[in-house]
Amino acid sequence: MPRQPKKMATETPVEENMEAKASFHIIVLGPTGGPCEDRVTGILVRSTATDWSPGSVVAVDAGTMLAGIIRLLKKSLPASLDDRTTSPGVLNNGPFKGLRTPDKTPEANAAHFFREIIGALLITHPHLDHISGLAINTPIIEAGHGPKPIAALPSVLSAIKNHVFNDVIWPNLSDEDGGAGLLTYNRLTEGGNPRLGIGDGRGYVRACQGIVTKCLSVSHGQCKQRYHPETATHRRAASTVFHQAEARSALSRARSVDRSEAAFYSPANSPHLHPGEPVSATVESSAFFLRDHDSGNEIIIFGDVEPDSVAFEPRNRRVWETAAPKIAAGKLRAIFIECSYDDSVDDDFLYGHMCPRHLTAELSVLADKVMDHREAAPSDIASSTERKRKRLSGGSRGGTDSPAMSPRTYKRNQSVSGIRSLASRDPRSHPASIDYGFDGADEYSTLGIFADYEAPDPNRWADVDPLPLAGLAVYIIHIKETLTDGPPPGVKIIEELREHGREANLGCRFLLPDPEAAIWV
Structure with a gap:
């Protein structure tokens, strides 16, 4: 009995202290990936410096939006709100x-929130x-004062x-092609706009x-529809990545943008398919880095994503x-990332999603990478970045760097810690063998972005204090x-993640959002 009041007394100040120190106020309206339609992906993010002012909230995905806001309100x-004649304050x-x-x-307050606060x-x-x-x-925006911006990658x-x-599946409510003007499209530069x-x-x-x-593209499985930026449409993939004219245009784009890892332009850097092979295209998803302007702290929110080992x-x-x-600098505080299934699901049935063994890997x-930054001097980091840029721009052709190869040349081995690692098998033909039909195709086809690598050894940082991801919160979404009947799937997923995380000496916390x-982050 004497200990119960003490426990209650310490919990509230801790929560209030987290709120006072937080840079981000986050509400996960939809933490699941279905099949129930009322809890699918939708996240609200606000800087704590803005005090719920108009336009102070950004929504990341909108599977659940108004319904989730109404439920919480x-x-x-x-x-006694219904008996009041004035607003509740x-x-x-x-x-x-x-x-x-x-x-x-x-309901009325949720509509106001959607129109004015988001x-x-x-x-x-x-x-x-x-x-x-x-x-x-979207139709409730009609009572607002301007179109709602929708920001995403062009694809x-x-x-x-x-x-x-498109006036078929749903009315054209955008401000393009003679639409109603309730939405406006903001096409983001993949990797961020360096200007x-x-x-x-x-x-x-x-x-x-x-x-x-800032938005970076990630892979969410494969499909038979490829995005063509020249026409801003998706078309069934052909036997090569681009037709001749499209490849020429892609080369000009590849030369005009910064090819650093953080400014990678994905449509121009996908020429690793081979004539005569079954052709698929990557389902493009996104990872959004969100930065609080006041503190400089950041979080990452992923869309659906698959592991590199099977991508x-x-x-x-x-x-x-x-x-x-x-x-490494203590600025990235949390990652929101999917882990749709537990480890009982085989790779062939993940369908572009994560499970605990892959997320831990x-x-x-x-x-x-964090250990690299901890151990390297600033000059070493700068030279490493320069080497990557040279490799991406084709500057290492003819040198000692490994040639690009398809990720399907990898095989997955089980490591001692239960984490899947990658090892190279016999490589297929190099993408340079593709005939794009114009001068300069060799440069276009040897950008070298798919270099071979092996999974890191967690023993490297086993005795490090603090562990490399200490202080990082990893929130699991899209379950x-x-x-x-029985426990929710998230219970098993979080147990497996925590076990793998201990074995891998990560140091991060795995959490399920309520x-x-x-x-508060």
Whole structure:
């Protein structure tokens, strides 16, 4: 009995202390990947420096939006609200703590929140469980004062424009092609726009008041539809990546942009297919770096993503290389990433998603990159970055660097810690053998972005204090619900992740977001 009051007395100050020190206020409206439609992916992010002002919230994906906001407001608004004749004022509890509610009902306040408080929506990829709320909720913007910005990679917006807001599946509510003008598309530069920002904020663009963002593409499996930036459409993949004219245009783009790892332009760097082989295209998803303008702290929110070890075009390593120096500097505080299934699911049935063994292997790559930054002098890091840029620009052709090869030349071995590692098998023909039909094709086809690598050895940092990912919170989202009796699938997933994390000496915390509570980072 004497110990119970002590426990209660220490919990509240700790929570309040986290809130006071936080840079980000995050609400996970939808933590699952289906099949229930009311809890699919949707995340709200606010800088704590903005105090719920208009345009101060950015939504990352919109599978669940208004329905999730209404559900939470019903639990936070006073029970006697319907009897009031005036607005209730400011909420003093719940995930929307501090929000001014100008209307009487949860529904009316949710509509106000969507129209006025959410400044923009960032969409990771165009699958329905990430955009259904966007389509259904958009008509209420009509009572607002301007179009709602939708920001994403060009391939994502192309799919939304051509296949959702196309006057067939749903009315064209955008401000393009004679639409209603309720939405406006903001096409992001993959890897960030190097002409914007200064210092550590270079490449970032405004997401909402107080938050800037940078988007990197990741792989979410394969499909038979390839995005063609020349026409801004998706078409069935042919026997080569581009037709002759498209390849020539892709080469000119590849020469005109910064080829550093953080400014990689994916459509121009995918020429590793071979004539006569079955052709597939990568389903492009996104990882958004969100940076608090006031503190410089950051978080990453991933869309659906698969491990590099099984990807047709591995892209996660670029994300980890961008994230590692931020973790080493103590600026990257949390990662929101999917882990859809537990380890009982075989690779062939992941369908472009993660499971604990693969997510742990990916985070081990991140840990290895963090150790590189801890141990290397600034000059060593600069020279390493320069070598990567030379390799990406074709400067290492004829040198000692390993030639690019398809990730399908890898085989997966089980390491002593239970984490899958990558080892090279006999490589297939080098992409340079493809005839693109114009001068300069050799440069285009030898960008060298798919260099071979092996999974890092966690013994490298086993005795390091602190461990490489200490202080990093990893929130697991997009869990596939089974709708069966027994414990929710997230329970087993988080147990497996924590066990693998201990074996890999990562040091990070694996957490399941509470859809009825705020997260302070």
